[in-house]
Amino acid sequence: MEALFYERTGKDAVCRLCRRFCRIPPGGTGFCRVRKNESGRLEVLNYGRVAAASVDPVEKKPFFHFAPGSLAFSICSVGCNFSCGYCCNWNLSREWTDFGEEMSPEDVVNAALSSGSQGISYTYTEPTVFFEFASDCAKLARKSGLYNTFVTNGYASEEAVSAASGFLDAAVIDFKAAADPEFYRKHAGVRGAGEIFRTLEIFFEKGVFVEVTNLVIPRLGDDRRRFEVFCKRISDISPEIPLHVLRYFPSYRFSLPPTPEKTILEFVEIARKAGLKYVYPGNLPSGLDTVCGCGRVLIKRVGLPAVSVELKCPECGFEPPVKGRKWIPKNLLKTGGIK
Ligand code: SF4
Numbered sequence: 001m002e003a004l005f006y007e008r009t010g011k012d013a014v015c016r017l018c019r020r021f022c023r024i025p026p027g028g029t030g031f032c033r034v035r036k037n038e039s040g041r042l043e044v045l046n047y048g049r050v051a052a053a054s055v056d057p058v059e060k061k062p063f064f065h066f067a068p069g070s071l072a073f074s075i076c077s078v079g080c081n082f083s084c085g086y087c088c089n090w091n092l093s094r095e096w097t098d099f100g101e102e103m104s105p106e107d108v109v110n111a112a113l114s115s116g117s118q119g120i121s122y123t124y125t126e127p128t129v130f131f132e133f134a135s136d137c138a139k140l141a142r143k144s145g146l147y148n149t150f151v152t153n154g155y156a157s158e159e160a161v162s163a164a165s166g167f168l169d170a171a172v173i174d175f176k177a178a179a180d181p182e183f184y185r186k187h188a189g190v191r192g193a194g195e196i197f198r199t200l201e202i203f204f205e206k207g208v209f210v211e212v213t214n215l216v217i218p219r220l221g222d223d224r225r226r227f228e229v230f231c232k233r234i235s236d237i238s239p240e241i242p243l244h245v246l247r248y249f250p251s252y253r254f255s256l257p258p259t260p261e262k263t264i265l266e267f268v269e270i271a272r273k274a275g276l277k278y279v280y281p282g283n284l285p286s287g288l289d290t291v292c293g294c295g296r297v298l299i300k301r302v303g304l305p306a307v308s309v310e311l312k313c314p315e316c317g318f319e320p321p322v323k324g325r326k327w328i329p330k331n332l333l334k335t336g337g338i339k
């Protein structure tokens with residue numbers, strides 16, 4: 001299938017899907033290895049190929065303020081425009097051996113519906129590099145009443161982010177090391193993270209609900225001062241954007257020990273002091289509930305999934321920012337209080 005977002009320059013194709021803007025000679029592929037110049041026409045190699053599919057609680061993405069308690073049929077294709085040395089899904093993002101199962105957008109939507117999921121998440125690798133397939137699935141999913149979400153590194157071009165805003169309900173934007181450009185250069189293979197804030201702003205302005213993660217890696221990405229500045233920048237967009245402070249575990253080429261739990265809890269406090277109202281520790285077993293300012297638990301999460309949701313505090317009347325309400329399973333909604 002012919003790619004979206006590219007232009008021809010002589011015999012080369014310049015891909016404009018992500019901010020790498022690869023200039024691809026005839027017969028060559030871009031950095032992600034899933035877009036190929038075939039005689040001047042840019043072809044998508046991974047269209048309709050699903051490398052992984054699973055039914056996950058939406059909280060695993062992680063979404064804590066979007067459709068809590070719902071199930072997200074989660075899919076990916078192979079490929080990524082980053083080369084993170086700590087990638088948990090490196091066998092799909094960088095070193096895949098085959099393209100995966102053939103599925104049409106109809107197959108994906110039917111599988112999502114028959115699994116009992118309330119929506120679809122394009123995740124695990126980088127959805128930008130299977131944009132055309134995600135877009136076709138999403139348009140069909142929306143007609144079937146399902147939601148659509150991206151879990152993304154945020155490096156898509158402005159043009160692609162704007163187009164994605166037309167079919168997405170929510171997005172998680174993943175940052176690493178509080179957007180340290182040096183970290184991005186050395187460990188993700190990209191020139192910096194400044195433009196990722198622009199992705200966040202575009203989604204926010206266009207009404208796509210956003211949550212943010214930040215991966216804290218010991219020694220390489222745990223600068224407190226930088227993290228405080230990062231949180232203030234998110235808070236300037238909106239203090240209500242939920243932030244997940246993710247604990248790192250060794251994976252792929254990284255053998256550093258896991259981030260100490262106390263570091264994650266310390267970072268959660270820094271984020272709160274910087275003005276963010278909804279901050280959660282990621283990859284820790286506790287501290288996952290959404291708690292009202294008056295102290296009442298409004299969204300209770302056990303393990304990870306929400307098990308009980310109150311959209312209005314019965315003690316003080318406060319309503320937490322929760323989007324995608326129509327997809328919250330009715331049996332989780334409480335009006336009489338969470339025990
Ligand atoms: S999506 Fe990004 S990495 Fe892939 S070919 Fe296009 S510009 Fe290059």
Ligand code: SF4
Pocket residue numbers: 080081082083084086087088089090093124125126153188
């Ligand atoms: S952006 Fe995500 S999927 Fe891509 S290499 Fe990095 S961690 Fe892996």
